[in-house]
Amino acid sequence: MVQEAVGNDEDLQKELVYQVAQYGETAEALRWAHFYKVDKKDWPYNVRLLEENPDGNRPQQKLQQSSQQNEESWDDEIQQAEQVEYHKLPLPPNDVFLIDSVVKFESFLDTGLQDVDIVGVDCEWKPSFGSHLNELALMQIATRKNVFVLDIVNLGNKAPHLWQELGKFLFNNCDILKLGEIPLRSTKGGPSLSTLVNHCLGRPLDKSDQFSNWEKRPLRESQVTYAALDAYCLIQVYDILKRCCEEVEFPFEEVCYNLMTNEKVHRKKPKKVGNKKKQNDNPNKEIPQPASPHPAPVPAGKVKLVCDTMLQGLGKKLRSCGIDSAILETHDDHMLCVKYAQDENRYVLTKGFKRSKCDNVEEQLREVIDYYKIIVTKDHVFSRCQACNGNNFVKISRSTMNTLLTVSEANLAPPPPCLYEDEATGFSSEDDYEEAAPPVSLTRKWELYPDEKIDVGLCQTRLGHKIQVKAVPTPIISKYDFFYVCEECGKVYWDGSHFERVLSGRLQGIVQ
Incomplete structure (x- = not known):
């Protein structure tokens, strides 16, 4: 790491x-x-x-050695006086899995996340000593029973479909x-995870491996344990905070939700003494759903909706049906739904913090389609980005795509991440190399x-958005012969078998 930081700078080499x-x-x-190969005239005196x-028997060298020995013994005394008990990983070593091959990755996706309702996630990078940022080296995913350490260096781009599955399932x-x-981060330092762990669990984290070279393989056992604990301790801290809040009747989950959505926490007013009847004797009683605003069926293209932060997955499904659906970002204020409803005449889809009867996205989609009496046809499917x-899409030929690819190669920036199959391609999966389905774009x-x-020269749409041509696999x-570029964001789509699979799969019974 020193060698990487110094590089070929002669002044830094001399300074080192x-x-x-x-x-x-x-x-x-x-x-x-x-x-x-620093010039000897630039060497310090004791080095020359x-x-x-080399025997070190000159008087000046003996004096220096004696001084160093005194300093080292003084340091040893300080270290002995400052020995610290660190928080340890409570799981046995065989419950920590290093996922460094495609086979192990598949096994993790098959069994690792079953019956899991909470995970701790952490990542490790090789330390950077300049403006250059290093690539991600590890991703740790901890459950209550296991920790899975995903070796990004070895897995890399070997199995993009598995990374898509991880995004989908987790x-x-x-x-x-x-x-x-x-x-x-601040100029004067600040609270750290180690400090939080110390407050909650009684001992700080041992951060001695924090500045390891996380890109070097094989990883040391201490590195794997350090990485695993960084993710697992998040669950331990969460449990402690939740338990302490519940003991004093503090609304822990409500506060967490409000923090994530930037909503203000409203303090409860003190209860008034008296025999006044409670306004809501049964707070869990289901509020009856009002009647549908549409007395007769309406086509998908005529309905405009907005989904709150708890229904982002549903919003993407609605878009795949050609329904104009705005989706709040995770940190957006929920009042933005009201603004969308007023400014753009949208219906608001919202979900309370507590679970509703319908948590499955596919079921939510059918519930919305039925309630608003929406007619979805093949022509509506994938008509929206x-x-x-x-x-608004631009139809471009294969030759234009190749030209755009040549232009984009001059840009060293990586392509946008593709985590979800239906987002990445829209009409066809990246893994589809069979015969494409009949074109439906017309x-x-x-x-x-x-x-x-x-x-073409700037590889941009007319609205100034970069065309994401590098996200399209070369075999595709x-x-x-033709591709379709979204003018609003530059994402590229194409016709393929994914369209037919969706019609016969998750949209079966919805598309008329």
């Missing part, structure tokens, strides 16, 4: 030799001086002395609570424009 020598590690300083007399699953650490809700309920509407470009 000088600083190591000043610290008292003369032999180490000499090693770096030889390694970087060691080079000329990160897009509202039934699993995800706990993570938000670093609090899954990512941004736009319905009859879709969208606004379709010719490729003159894009800026060579397979299909």
Whole structure:
């Protein structure tokens, strides 16, 4: 890591030799001086002395050695006086799994998240000493029984479909609570996870492996244990905080929800003494649903909805049916739903913090379709962008796609992440290399424009959004004659078998 930080900068190389020598590690300083071939005239005096007399029997060297020994013994006394008891991982070693192959990844997805309602998530990067940010090296996912350490370095891009499954089953699953650490950075330092663990569990975390080279393989056993504990302790801290709040009747879950959604917590007013009848004798009583605003069936393209933060998954499904659906971001204020309803004449879909009877996204979709009496046809399916809700697309040929790809290769920025199959492709899966389904693009309920509407030189739509051509697998470009670019966000779609699979799968019984 020192070598990476210093690089080819001669001034930094000289400074390294000088600083190591000043610290008292003369032999180490000499090693770096030889390694970087630093000119001898730039060596510190004690380094030149060691080079000329390796036995160290000159008076100046003996005096220096004596001084160092006194300093080391003083340091040893300080270290012995400051020994700290650290928080340990309570799980046995065989409950911590290093996922470093595709086979192990598949096994983790098959069994690791079954019957799980809470996880702790943490990541590790190789420390960075400059403006360059290193790639993600590890991702730790802890359940109450196990910790799974995903080796990003070894897995990399070997199995993109498995990363999509992880996103679908975990990160897009509202039934699993995800706990993570938000670093609090300031010029004077600040509260850390170790401090929080110390307050809640009685002992701090041992952070000695924090600045490990997390990209080097194989990982040490201490590194795997450190990484596992960083994720598992999040669940332990959560349980302690929740229990303490419940003991004093503090609304822990309500406060957590309000913090996530930036809503203010309303303090409860003190109860008035008297025999006044409670306004709500049964707070869990289901509120009756009002009648549908549509007396007769309406086509999907005529309905406009807005989904709150608890219904983001439903919002994406509604878009796949061609229904104009705005979706609140995780940290948006819920009052934004009201603004959408007033400004854009949208119906508000909301869900309370407590679970409703319908938690399955597929069931929620059918419930909304039935309640609003929406007619969904094949022409409506995938007529809107899954990512941004736009319905303006530019039809471009394969040759134009190849030109855009050439232009985009000049840009070193990585393509946007593709976590969900239906978001990544819309009409076809990245894994589909069989014969494409019959084209349906000509009859879709969208606004379709010719490729003159894009800026090929800048690889942008006419609205200034980068066309995400690098997110399309190369075999797909060579397979299909035409592609469709969303003007609102630049996402690229194409016709394929995914369309027919959706009709016969999750939209079966919905599409007429």
